[in-house]
Structure formats: structure tokens, C-alpha cells
Amino acid sequence: MAELGLNEHHQNEVINYMRFARFKRSLCLKTVDSCFQNLKDSRLVEETFTVDEVTDMLDGLQTVVHSEVESELINTTYTNVLVLRQIFSQAEKWYLKLQTDVSELENRELLEQVAEFEKSEFISSNKKPSTDLIRPKLAPLNEGGTELLNKTVASLQEENEKLKTRLKTIETQATAALDEKIKLEKLLKDLQMIQGDQKTNANQDIAELENKVAALKCQFEKTLSDSTANQKFLEEDLVTTKHDLLKVRDQLSTAEKELEKKFQQTAAYRNMKEILTKKNEQIKDLRRRLSKYEPDD
Secondary structure (H helix, E strand, C coil), rough: CCCCCCCCHHHHHHHHHHHHHHHHHHHHHHHHHHHHHHHHHHHHHCCCCCCCHHHHHHHHHHHHHHHHHHHHHHHHHHHHHHHHHHHHHHHHHHHCCCCCCCHHCCCCHHHHHHHHHHHHHHHHHCCCCCCCCCCCCCCCHHHHHHHHHHHHHHHHHEEEEEHHHHHHHHHHHHHHHHHHHHHHHHHHHHHHHHHCCCCHHHHHHHHHHHHHHHHHHHHHHHHHHCHHHHHHHHHHHHHHHHHHHHHHHHHHHCCCCHHHCCCCCCCHHHHHHHHHHHHHHHHHHHHHHHHHHCCCC
16 A cells, blocks of 8 residues: 555554545546536537537637636635644644645656555545544644643743842852952052052051951951851961951061051052952852853853
């Protein structure tokens, strides 16, 4: 038996459509035959006819046959469109996009293959329609599967929107941190430019340094409260800072006048450097978090 390269279900659907097309074709041929028979019965009642009479009869027959054939061809076109519409509608419910190759409709080899298939199914074996193959319409889609697919798509879209919002928030935080870094760098430059004009005594510098150390301690504790490993590093850093503070006090007590201006400049610079270091670490952390949500190239 000739095959069309389709599975059993689809091949049965093709057989049903071809059965419908054969039925419509037989009706069309019967209509054309009836046109000729009507002409014989109504006009061919005399033994001889003039040329004009024969021409008139043939023109009338041509008009009737032309109208019947044209009507059937138009109806066949519309029928094919409805079949395609059913197939495409089912595909769209599953978010599929089907394509047709119109050039293949005139492929003689394929047309002969279809003719052989029709011959094997309807002519040679003289089959009668099987009740198992007759289906008046396309079977409906599994609505439960369609609903599940729609829910899955909606869920993915919602999750995508959440990720976009979160990414936008992280980008905003990173931008804000970068702006703050720029401001601190500008402030550091300004401090370096005016270091020569700053005049403070040793006691004021020590008190200011102690206050800044305390402020840095609070700021580091707040920033690194969720990380136990960084907490240990913070405590060690604070101890080192206190030791440095004692060294500075000792140096200031022995050479207060000589190192007063230099010490003041060094303290201001180190303080701003520590703040910048802390902000740089925040920016690096935000960038690491942002890179987790950026799509791969």
C-alpha cells in the first residue's frame, strides 16, 4: 500500500479528507453530466439544426458548465482554507508556528504519489468507508494540557518580571555607590589641596582620630554584621588601629611641634583612604551580586 510518510493517525485523517473530496468531485461531475443531459432533453428534439442554433446551444451549455465548475473550484478553495484553519488553530494553542511550501503543490512526483495513494485506498481495493476512520471534525485539544501550559508561561513571565525588578534595584544601588565613591574621591582631593592650610593641635587631632576610629568601628560592625569571618578581621583591624593610635600619641608627645603639621595631614589622608577602601569593597560586593543576574553572552 502506498504511504505518504505520515503516522497512522494523520494518514487516517488524510484518507477521511480524500473521501470527502472524492464525494464532492463526484457531485460536480454529476452536475456537469446533468447539464449535457438537460441540453439533450430540452433542445435536441429536432432532426436538423442550423449553424446558429447549434452555436446558441453550445454557448448556453458553456455558460452553465463554466458556472458550475467555477463554483465548485471556489468551494474547494474555501474548503482547503477551512482545513488549514483547523490545523493552524490547534498549533497556535500550543504556541507553534507552522509553514507551508506552495511550490510543492505542483511537484509532479508528489502529486503522482498522492494519486497512487488514492488508487490504493479507494480504487484498486474498492474499499468502503470504515466506521473507525470516519471523523466529522478534528478532535478537540486536551484543554487541561493547554491550561497547564498557559499557567507555566504566565508563571515564567511573572518570575522574569521579578528578576528584572531585582536587577534594576541592584543596578540602582551600584550606581549610587559609584556616585558616592566619586564624591569621596573629590573630597579626598580637596583635603589634600588644603592640607597645607590646616592647623590643629595634637590633642584635637587625637580626639578627632579617636572619634573617627569609633565611627569606623560602628560602620564596619553595621556593614559586616552578617559575616562572622569578616567580624574577626574587623576586630583585628581595630586592635591594629588602636596600636597605631598609641604610637601616634607617643610620637606626638615627643615631637609635638616638629611633627604637628605632618601628623595632621597624615591622619586626614589615612581616614579618607579607609573610607574609600570601605566604599570600594561595597561596590565590589554589589558588582558580584549584579553579575549573578546578568545573562551570559
